[in-house]
Amino acid sequence: MTYSPYAFFGAALLGLSQLAYAAQPATIRVDYMHSGNAAAEQYALERVLVEPLPWPGNMNQAIDNSNLGNNKVEVTDLTTGKLLYSRGFSTVFGEWRSTDEASKISRGFQESVRFPKPEHPVKVSLFKRDANNAFVPSWSVDVDTDAQDVIRKQGPAPAKPIPIHVSGASVDKVDLLILGDGYTAAQMSKFKADATRLSKHLFEVSPFKEHAKDFNVWAMAVPTQESGVSRPSTGIHHASALGTRYDIFGSERYVLTTDNRALRDIAQYAPYEFIEILVNNETYGGGGIFGQFSTAAAKSDWSNYLFVHEFGHHFAGLADEYYTSPVAYQPSATKIEPWEPNATALLDPANLKWKDKVATDTPIPTTWPKQAYDEHAKTYQKIRAELRAKNRPESEMSTLFKEDLAFSKKLFSEAKFEHVTGAFEGANYESNGYFRPAMQCIMFDRSDKFCDVCSAGVEKVIQMYSTPGNNSK
Template sequence: MNKLLIFTIYLLSTVFFSAQKISYDDFFEKESLRIDFLLYGMYDHQNAVIHQLKKEPYFGGGTSGQLIFPAYGTYHFLAKDKASEQLIFSKGFSPIFQEWQATDEAKHITKSFENSIQMPFPKREIIIEIQKRNNQGRFETILQHVVNPSDMSIVKEQPKKYPVHPILNNENPKNKVDIAIIAEGYTLEEMPKFMEDAQRLINYFFTIPPFTKYKNDFNIYAIQSPSEESGTDIPGENSYKNTLLDSKFYTFGEPRYLTTFSNFKIADVAANVPYDQVYILVNTERYGGGGFYNVMNIVSSRNALSDKVFVHEFGHGMVGLADEYYDASMGGSDYYHLAVEPWEPNITSLVNFEQKWKKKIKKNIPIPTPRIDQYKNEVGVFEGGGYTAKGIYSPVQDCRMKSNVPDGFCPVCTDAIDKTIEFYKN
């Protein structure tokens, strides 16, 4: 048994047993603690520093079973009770900073990126840690900080109020998937347009399996957060707009890559509601979007393919699914280390395939599986995925995580979505 497998078993067992022992009411209040921090560094190193702590009125969770998240993500946030050192909260996430580290710019300059994590507000002192997954798949601590809930430096101001309109209201946020949909690049006069866009995208979302069976397990709030100007930045065309969340295309030089780096502003707006996920609708007809696990989802709202991209990006942001597309003209990449099993549930390097979807493959399907018509509708192990043509494998030849052509998700991605929603329902 290799060291990575031993570590994985240990981590998963820790997650399971910790979830069984923690009582929410023993450690937490009903409000939330927001940790604003900066990740900074260059291509080969990273550090973290606390920017501020805030007490906010809502927390999207609230049950004992939602305190220890699955061990996904390239980063890991955790909180321990200081007195007993018991793990009482943990959550993985994948920030924009990690993608910047893969750019050429990161080889030459140091940059910092905003990040926010929300956890239930503690009743007594805690130790928080931020960890980075290293090249061997193990987490290493890059920040440790003691939080005293009575510390007067914790900001307790009320968030700026924006009109909130429930698109889907199934009440108790404790055991629902709570989504804050935020307007970006819509002026005050364009708020009816925002509501129309949000409703249209949500209507489509619940036509895609497996979300079709979970409509009663979601709360969805539309937050009418106006911008000074309509639209978004398109730097490649020298077009800039004054918008609330500073969204832009051409992220890292990619024309269709739509993001924002203003995570603190996002968290300020989202604080109007209890939320598990944030989805930003950008008022533009240009194609684009982005999704970052347990950080944010963002999409252009008025393109002909916006509905399909909306669902795809949610696969990243809520579930931690990897992109399954790749450039066939390229070989390997620096994004995945082929000697380590990727953490994402829908790709594999075959290093530890037993923990992925091996049980779903029929006995007559070869591993790896050729990308030929004979296996077009089969679950297999198809080379190519995660932006990598060689050495990374996907479950099917095409899926919503690869292109906009399929009607929905493959069986492997569907299972991952099911497990994530059931976690929030716990």
């Protein structure tokens, strides 16, 4: 029996604005290759597809004015030049390009952009940030979505989507798709339970808590033969449809998939604007690429934190605020103002990007017990590296994380500006020269709250994808 995604979603929505969803244009996907190294990059068109489901987004909110992302796509009418659609995003290639390996070899990465089907041929243009963080053209291609070589028909879905949290028609909601990797056929009930548990936790954290009715959550997993995903640093290699694995860019805790085509070919059978991949592993790990996807280890003791923290990267373009953990990225030669809403180079203290949230009597930069924190971090990171080198049980790593968080909470509780929004030095993987808005936040350590600035960044994106006041649930 052939599975029909249209019939499934019609039933799942229980009559909620079905006609509005059915009237949506088709979803177009342009797959292309992005290759190069630290010094140069190239693009090449692979294919254009019509995805199985209609466009999930609100056509009245097709233009992105957020200024988020390392890249941006614009779709313009080929004849009139009218802007039809735009979105900011970042890429795995962009992250890899900042690693040491990119100065030695070239690599190619699959990428995609999706947009509602236009009535006429269009120009699809990609932009990237220049040395001043301004968007400049990087590549364009003319696309006729009615051309003969456009793929219009595809096979049945490889897995059945599961409704986890349905608030209304996709056109009015943020659609989050939770994909599973490393779950066997016998573990499908576990995957559903993990997806339900972690999405429930997401809506217990502000500001997602206050906007739960603005979201739909779907879940889908293609079964694997073995439980868990690959972790090459320990000699574990498992096959899966998504190809998610640990040790990305040589970082033992970094979890991504570099098989974009596989990811999109599976995800296209559910309505989505955002994706989080749950890996059926205990080892602490995750990752998040703005506008692409995020990942989290579902069996980790810290899965709740990982799910929310990594989704913060993917969903709202939030920067990592920590700086003591080893990463694969090379430090920037010059300090420029980051595009991320929660990090600043403080080049102009009088015009701090979040100054509307800073009290007039708060010093900028804002003092905090950085020296004591840094001294503790040296010992903590040494122990952490030893545990991984010896491949010690994950319970020992979890205990270390709990002790580290307890130290931070006690240290910060005695600080004058603990609950103040300011500019605290140490962010964006660097100890000096970059500043974060608060002493403590989900994006800084394993605490359980977003700071005011990160919360505002999350709400900004929610508003871009949902229709205010249209809460059907």
